[in-house]
Amino acid sequence: MTRWIFPSPIEAGEVRRFAGEAGVARFAAELLLRRGMSSADDAAQFLEPRLKSLRDPFLLPNMAVAVERILAAIDRRERIVLYGDYDVDGVTSLTLLTRLLRAMGAEPACFLPLRADEGYGLSPDGVARCVSEHAPQLVIAVDCGTSSVAEIAALKVQGIDVIVLDHHECKEALPACVALVNPKLGDDFHYLCSVGIVFKVAHALLKQRPTESFDLRDCLDLVALGSVADLVPLRGENRVFVRRGLVQLAQSKWIGLRALVEVSGLNAPFSPGNIGFGLAPRLNAAGRLGTAQDALELLLTDDAGRARTLAANLDVQNRERRTVEEAVFQQAEAQLVEWFDAARDAAIVVGAAGWHPGVVGIVASRLQKRHHRPTFVVGFDESGTGKGSGRSIQGLSLVAALDRCADYLEKHGGHEMAAGMTLREARFAEFRQAFCACAREILTDEQLQPRLHVDAELTLGEIDYDLLDEHESLQPFGMGNPQPLFAARGVTLAGEPRVMKEKHLSLILRQAGDEYRAVWFNSAAQELPRLPWDVAFQIERNEWQGTVTPQIHIKAVRHAD
Template sequence: MKIWKFRTPKENGSCPPDWADKLGVPQIVADLLWRRGLESMADMDTFLSPGLRHLSPPDCWPGMAEAVDTLEKGIREGRSVLIWGDYDVDGITGATLILQTLRFHDVPASVHLPDRRKEGYGLNIPEIERLAAEEKPGILLTVDCGISDVRAVARARELGFTVVVSDHHMPPETLPDAHAITNPRLSDDNPCPHLAGVGVAFFLMGALNARLEALSGKRMDMRRVLDLVALGTLADMVSLTGQNRILVKNGLLKIAEAKRPGLAELKGVSGFSPVAALGAGQVVFNLAPRINAAGRLGSPTLAHDMLLTDSHDEAARLAHTLTALNDERRAEEERIFKEALEQAADQQERLGFVLYGKDWHQGVIGIVASRIVETYYRPVLILCADGDSLKGSGRSVPEFDLHAGLSRCADVLIGFGGHRQAAGLRMAPERLEDLRERFDAVIREELGETPLTPSLKIDAEMPFSQASDFAVLKGLELLQPFGIGNPEPVFASLPLRVKKRKAFGHSREHIALEVTEETSGITLQAKAWRQADQIAESIQGRRIRLAYTPGINAYNGIASVELRVRDIEILS
């Protein structure tokens, strides 16, 4: 069981009782927003109605004005643009967005998406030299990478490229000597330091689009690419607050319209109607993995081509290819996860796991690391063989800064980079045991000697009379999209009695519960996904409290209330 932590109202009391009526939402929604820190009706209104008019102008972001000036100057000089992206969803969507914008203005442009296994992340000198030999160097514009590539940027400039870096990753102490750099993390004094790479690309192209109108005689409607922005932002797991919330909320509407053949066909192979309205979770768990599979097991160009094509036939062919790659990825993920769990079981005395498999696929180890963190609630590094060295991916818990932790292990590594919760690393094989000892020691020094217990934030107590009220559930839907910074609401039940327990799913890994509230007698259905090993048959007949998220299940066109189990407290 997790530690339940109830969100408490601020010092200035509770939400004024008339705000809910003025905003047109149930009282519980206004109370929830108040507890989450929105203490003015204007802020609540903007949150509930995040229109594009609330987007900040591009020049609010560090270095963007200089980047736009540099791009415009080079384009007016007739130079071509080489867009260098990344092999994940953020990098692929960002590169596609930029290419679509430049092509609209008839600017000669091409895209390079690096091969994960042959090139790795970011700019690399051999490929820059090859591309410079093929075509006269023009403008090299990065998206979702470049901020740490000091040597590669220097070499690109030597070869004659004008280099513009657009990135969102944490800047190093020494920045590359590019002609211009735009990155929201260069300063906290901007509307959204946590933009995804595709978000940076959107504002950059939005500003350039206005400039190029004088050159091409036309201006692109930037709303056309909001589907790409939503897809990349959601997949990159950045905070869904402020500017990101506006971009994603409106981008999901574009995904629902399905005017882009690639997304229409991708929705189809994912089991949705092409014009279905998808929530953030459906994008993250159904669309994004198929696009990521291209970079993990195939070529990211497959996904880029699918998102760019105007042909539904071509898009359908590529969507099926990505689905096949994703099926292969899932099988490989399960194999590695099983082997990693066995290693973790042998290292339970450690507060941080360093797990290694020689033949583990480097395109899958990041996903497995996340699953090990979910299982054990400890920081995890997973490594595999990559030539003469080991390549790794790390994930962490909120209490431990993984990037800072790896900084204290730097002398046993060849290199590393990343964020507070996720990182990549490379090391020599002979230093593996040194890393295990050092990583564990750093975590013990930071977090203490005992393993952490995960906590669960509870928004409020909610009786079943509210959980079964469709007006309340519709009101809660206004809080979407959910994600980091704006989690799904979690409520605590009153005491319940478990009437039935039933396992379901292909491997019987899920549990369905029928639970009755003691005070009201109201009975509702609750589902616990992937929790069969945690909810024994003996729970039937027991008194419990649930931490749950209520929702509307519209299976076969029939709407019913369904609770998603987040945690269970057994009562005496």
């Protein structure tokens, strides 16, 4: 059963004071106070994030050395290769850096490893193919490389310099590269993903060598795209990037990105949800089932016809990806029926031969959300090598847990909440036992109980256009700045619920004489509790035929007792 958690009350006078100083409504004042803001200046910086607030890019570790080496490579006309990752963060990073270096007089080559054959990052196979195809003098590894000690040492022996621009966790052994620009080496900017770091590198390069033909603001849509897709927290400079980037997306300079928006059926004004559920899955589809080259070419092309063709291809690949993903998800659920006991097991580990490595991460995310357990999904190839992807819950660091299970793994890495690993099929059962035991030891029963965190209580009568405007001012919502979840108590219904499209419910909620229409997605098959209800909901902007209204989207209901 899901536990509803209501926020601790804040003294009413403090809320009134802050609301007056910041010029916001009561619920917004409560929310901002709970998210660590206490002054009008804090609120202003959050509500109106500005590019002028971006800090000196040279505050990032090793930035000066990286910039000096890149400019030297441009001046000496060296062969530069941008070695990226096949996800949206990697592809947008390569796109931004390529466009800047071209404007500065270089013509870098781009290299993307093959997910199925070469795996993630600077793998031996990927590096060997890169060197064979491009004979680089300088490799700029983006969104990978922090843990590639042996691979970078081997490149150094061949006389090839390497710069790493990455945001993954730093282990004790670091690569002997020219410069490792990774925020985790310092005390700040830890929230940046790789495209955010590349933006900072671009800013630093332009500070050293201004280039009139290149406006870095034109790339903010790429930065927003990569940042939202990589699920980094939308705080600090990320909030600036995404807020401004969503505006830039509506007037994007990039033909390929405009074609992707069109094939996705999206319209301005854009939200992080448009990226997370519309644009990013299509860009990711190419790298999941094959090569990410189509996604990179789409973002780099200046040919409108080619852009339309590539965007249409990515749309088809995304539909194929969904089919493959659903098949793996259903097979994984069937495995859980055989062994998983929610009262006993603190983690989920499933795997099978033939599961496509490009969808195991998505399936892991779906299983984690459904069962509220740290989850690994592993797909094995014909040789018995398994590639797995994991998603966690609060309280368990996947990186730390995998370190404890390292004896069963070929390699592993990632973040606290998302990680990847490789193992042999013969060690799968041992790994599952060890990982589940580790989770059971670390996580408490309370942490294993699903939670629903309410941000503020509202009455239906408080939901109006002014509240919608206040709500919209808190955008963009995402990791680190979740969309507010409200609760209304003692709610009844004005009529029977109406089923829409065989799976959704449309309801008219009634509370103290006020009525409001609400939508509850994917709830038609649920058994409804007896009235009256407590209703947990979010507010959405609904625009129809030029009219904008607030709309209630129900997330959960319970009997009001």
